[in-house]
Amino acid sequence: MAAAGVAGVLVLALGLALGRAGAVGPAVTLVGAAYTAFLLAREEGATARVPLCAAILLLAAELAYWALEPARLRAERTLTVRRALVLALAASGSAALALLVLAASSAEARPGIVLELAGAAAAAGAVGIAVWLLWGRAQA
Amino acid sequence: MTRSTSPKAGAYAALAALFLLGALVLELPELVVLAAPFLLVLVAGVALAREPDVSATVELARDRAVEGDEVEVVIRLEAPESVERIDVFLAVPRRLSAVGGNPVAVRLPGGRPRELRLTLRCARWGAALVGVLYLRAHDPLGLFRWEARLDRRTPLKVYPGAETVRTLLRPLETQVFTGNQVARQKGEGLEFADLRPFLPGDRIRGINWRASARRGSLWVNERHAERNGDVVLFLDTFAEARRGRAGTLDLAVRAAGGLAAGYLGHKDRVGFVSFGGVLNWLQPSTGTLQLYRIADSLLDTEIVLNYAWKGVDVLPRRTLPPQALVVALTPLLDARATTALLDLRARGFDLVVVDVSPLPYVEAGEGEVGELAHRLWRLQREAVRGRYERAGVPVASWDERAPLAAVVEEVRAFRRHASRARA
Structure with a gap:
């Protein structure tokens, strides 16, 4: 479990160091796999934190893609502020959606x-x- | 504009798919929750993505500059609908460099033009086309991008920074038109030449009263006429020595620019010959227009590899007028140029060779053999210089550490020495 998480972080670090956008997807997958393993072996009460983790995963991926943009590309200040706002909005919106999905999945439904x-x-x-x-x- | 998908879109879709499949296989509904943010971004991104319709113009603040100058480029962007983010990259030609942000990412508001100002530094002389623009627009969530290459090229002429020359080499022979050179011939002028007895028709103001009083008869002053000269700047473009951004051709071009400006300022007729892989010439003429013509010809000067043997016969006859001073700017690297110059001397031209020294740009090879080859090459160059000197041609070596005035002084010293030797 921990090994997959560490591997994900390492892959992300390596991708950022080498400027490879292709590394972000596998890195998030590895971290997600580690979290899945954690969920499988979980105790009661861990489910409540899943929306937060989902939003954090998205935020991490977004920030990684942002960091991977060419360093010499100079963005104007207003654009950077707008982008940060969009990112915050996406993270909070996705957390809300995740919460909604979690609530829906917790609802009593007849399997079929x-x-x-x-x-x-x-x-x-x-x-x-x-x-x-x-x-x-x-x-x- | 060409649309493409960013790596992020593919990665998010793959992540969402993996999490959903994992939820099904492992019967773990929490994985659906992990997939939800990525799906949300994908759906929102697809819904918000609109192909932008961006138009752009590129304008240079001026179309002529001198080496080392900075030129402002104004890029105007306009789109009917807002573009959340557009990356703008102006392709900068080799001779120029961008100062500040290039590329730059901006937001483009809909229906309002947006101006971007970029400064270009003219690093090296030459003609360049500026205005190839690469645009990359992004959707608000960065899932898709639209790219375009716009060709809005406009010419920019970067003239070489001319060497300042205060004193010029005087042609040995002058021409028939009025100028600033003191001619050997006697005529109307300012410089005193001689005394002679008064003859009917002489003007009263020409009488030298002191000499007349001493000799008891009327004597008049004779003066040197002031005429113009013909100068041909002969640029050897067969080969050059170069290291990085500096080379012998750059020096020669700068010297040619400075000499042309200097001679034309003294009302001389100046011609130009670029003798190399590509032959280029300008017949001698006077005035500011000729200076611009020469400057434009200098911009076209480049080293073009060519194995064909060329002599001065290929030059049009009127390019090299008789009794012209030919100032050759050469690194003495190519036998065709050195032979052509000796040929000119043999035809009676007043020739001066400025050896634009390649030595600062050439290092000896490694090892004993490399050192020996370097010494042999230098000896060979000395032998070529010796051939010129034996033919009575002054050869002055010049590199970027010394001013061009030093070359002028060296040639003058050679001429004085040669005059005494002849006497």
Whole structure:
């Protein structure tokens, strides 16, 4: 568990040092895997902190991408302030959404084939979006 | 504009997919919560993304500058709708360098033009085209980007910083037009030349009353006429020695600019010959216009590798007028140039060779053989200089540490010495 987390931090540090944007995704994945392992072995009460962790993961990824922008690119002050505001908004909005999702998942629902199918469709849709975006990048 | 997806979009989609799949496989609803922020950013990013319609113009504050000057570039950007962030990069030609922010990231408000000011330092002389603009617009969440390359090139001429020359080499022979050179011939002028007996038709004010009183008859002063001279600046562009941003060609061009300005200021006719891989010439003429012509020709000067043998025969006859002073600026590196100059001397031209020394730019190779080769090369150069001196051609060595005036003085000393030797 800890090894995956440390590996994620190391990969992120290495990516930042080498200026590789491709390292951010695997780094967050590794940290997410470590957190998943923690959740699997958790005790009661850990679930409440998941929205916060989700927002922190997003914030870390956003800040890493920001840090990876070329150093010689000079951004004007107002742009930097606006970007920081957008980032804060995204982090707080995502925390709120995560809280909502958590509340929804905690609600009593009768397990059934419909819910299972909806979940699978959402996952397949996300995979599809990922493939489409990566294919678009490869084409560009 | 060409749209592309940022690495962030792909990574976020992959992360969300992984977390969702993990939630299904591990039956862990908390992973859906981890996926939610990334999905939110993706959905919001796609919803907010609009292709920007950006137009841009590039304007130079001036189209002529001198080496070392700074020139301001104004980039005007306009878009009908706001662009949250646009990165602007002006491609700076090799001879120039950007001072301050380039590239720069700005926000572009919709419907209002935005001006960006960039300062370019003219590091080296030459003609450059400025205005290739690279734009990269981003959506508010940085998931997509639109890139464009706009060609808004405008010419910028960077003239070499001319060497200051206070005293100039006088041509041995003058021409027929009025100028500032004291001619050997007698005529109307200021400089005293001789005395002679009064002849009918002589003007009264020409009478030298002291000499007339001593000799008991009327004697008049004779004076040297003041005429212009023809000067041809001969630039050897077959080869150069260069280290980093400095080289013999830069020095030669600066010297040529300074000499041209100096001679034209003295009402002499100045011509220009760039003798090298590419031949370029200007017939001698006077005035400010000729100075601009020469400056523009200097901008086109470059070393072009060429193995063809060229002699002075390839030059148009009127480029080298008889009795012209030919000032050759050469690093004495190419046999074609040295031979052509000796040929000019043999044809009776008043030739002066300014040896733009390549020695500061050339280091001896490593080891004993390298050292020996360097010494042999230097001896070879001395031998070439000796050939010129035996032909009666003054050769003055010049490098960037010394002013050009030192060269002028060295040539003058050579001429004085040569005159005494002849006498």
